[in-house]
Amino acid sequence: MSVLRAVLLAGSQNAWLRDRAMHYRFVRRSVSRFMPGETLDAALDAARGLQQRGASTVLTHLGENISEPAEAEAVTAHYLDVLDRIEAGHLDGQISIKPTQLGLDLDVGTCFRHLMRLVDRASAVGNFVWIDMESTKYVDLTLELFRRARRASPRVGVCLQAYLRRSAVDLESLLPLGPAVRLVKGAYREPPSLAFPDKKDVDENFFELASRLLDDDAQRAGATVAIGTHDGRLIDRLRRRIEAAGVDPSRAADLRRPGGYEFEMLFGIQPRLQARLVEQRQPLRVLISYGEFWFPWYMRRLAERPANVWFVARSMFAR
Numbered sequence: 001m002s003v004l005r006a007v008l009l010a011g012s013q014n015a016w017l018r019d020r021a022m023h024y025r026f027v028r029r030s031v032s033r034f035m036p037g038e039t040l041d042a043a044l045d046a047a048r049g050l051q052q053r054g055a056s057t058v059l060t061h062l063g064e065n066i067s068e069p070a071e072a073e074a075v076t077a078h079y080l081d082v083l084d085r086i087e088a089g090h091l092d093g094q095i096s097i098k099p100t101q102l103g104l105d106l107d108v109g110t111c112f113r114h115l116m117r118l119v120d121r122a123s124a125v126g127n128f129v130w131i132d133m134e135s136t137k138y139v140d141l142t143l144e145l146f147r148r149a150r151r152a153s154p155r156v157g158v159c160l161q162a163y164l165r166r167s168a169v170d171l172e173s174l175l176p177l178g179p180a181v182r183l184v185k186g187a188y189r190e191p192p193s194l195a196f197p198d199k200k201d202v203d204e205n206f207f208e209l210a211s212r213l214l215d216d217d218a219q220r221a222g223a224t225v226a227i228g229t230h231d232g233r234l235i236d237r238l239r240r241r242i243e244a245a246g247v248d249p250s251r252a253a254d255l256r257r258p259g260g261y262e263f264e265m266l267f268g269i270q271p272r273l274q275a276r277l278v279e280q281r282q283p284l285r286v287l288i289s290y291g292e293f294w295f296p297w298y299m300r301r302l303a304e305r306p307a308n309v310w311f312v313a314r315s316m317f318a319r
C-alpha cells in the first residue's frame, strides 16, 4: 500500500479532520464530482438521468458505525422510503446498505431485524437489497447476516472484496445458496496478512473470483455476479470470459431467470467507460451515494487514486 493511500485511509477515521474538512467549501466542491448532492431528491434525479441514458442505479445513503439504536431505526425508515420512492418513480434502482449503519456495532440481532425489514419490503415491491462489505472486522458477521437473509429471500446480495486472501474460501461457502455477489477490489486499510498488498494480485484474484461465479455449476445454482470495478483492462478480460462462457446479462431483480452478470461503477468515476459499456449494450448499474455523512467515504475515493488529491488541491484555488 502506498504511503499516500495509507495516510488517506487513516485520515478517513479521524474525527478532528472530519469536523474541519466538512466545512471547507473547496472540499465540498470536490466531493460533488462523486456525489450528485446530499439529498435523496438529488440522488433520485441523478438516477432518472442515468436511466434515460441506459444505466440502472443503486442508491446508498452515506453513513457507517452508528452508535445509537434510534439512528439505526431512522436509517431503516429512510431506506423503506427510498424503496417506495423508487417504485413510485418507476426507476430501475436498488439499494445498498452498510451493516454498521443498521446497528451491527450495537448488536447483530437488531441489525438483522432492520435488514429483514428492508429485504421484506424489497421483496414486496420486486426490488433488491445489496449488503456492502466493510473492514475485515465485520466480514464474518456480514456473511452470516447475508446467509440468514438469503435463506428467507432471494432479493438480497452481498459484496466480496478481491483484496482479501479469504474471499475465495468465502465465495465457495456461499455458492450453494446461488448468491448474488458484488465483487469489488476493496477500499479499507488492511494488513498484508489479510489483504494482498500488490495490486496485480488483487486484480488477478478479482478475475479468478468473477470467473468462479461465471462457471457453469455456479450459474446453474443461480449465482449472479455484479462486477464492481472501473478497471477497463479487467473489464475487457472479463468480457472475453463472459462471452466464452455464454453467460447472459444479470437479472438480480428478476427471479424468474436467476444467474448472469452486470457491471457496477460509482457515480462520476470513468464516465466515458460507463458510456461505452451502455453503447455496447452491456448491463451497467451506477452506485449513487448521497447524504451528509460523506467524509470517510470520500477519503476512500481519494485513496483509490492519488491524482484525486491534486484535484482537491486545485479546487482550493478555483473560484
Ligand SMILES: Cc1cc2nc3c(=O)[nH]c(=O)nc-3n(C[C@H](O)[C@H](O)[C@H](O)COP(=O)(O)OP(=O)(O)OC[C@H]3O[C@@H](n4cnc5c(N)ncnc54)[C@H](O)[C@@H]3O)c2cc1C
Residues within 6 Å of the ligand: 131, 132, 133, 134, 159, 161, 182, 184, 185, 186, 187, 188, 228, 229, 230, 231, 232, 264, 265, 266, 269, 270, 287, 300, 301, 302, 304, 305, 308
Ligand atoms: C458499485 C460499487 C460498490 C462498491 N462497494 C464496496 C464495498 O461494499 N466495500 C468496499 O470495500 N469497496 C467497495 N467499492 C469500492 C472498491 O472496493 C474500489 O475501492 C473501487 O471500486 C476502486 O477500485 P477499481 O476496481 O475501480 O480499480 P482501480 O484499479 O483502483 O482503478 C481502476 C481505474 O479506475 C479509475 N478510478 C478508480 N477509482 C477512482 C476514483 N476514486 N477516482 C477517480 N478514478 C478512479 C482510475 O482510472 C483507475 O486507474 C465499491 C465499488 C463499486 C464500483
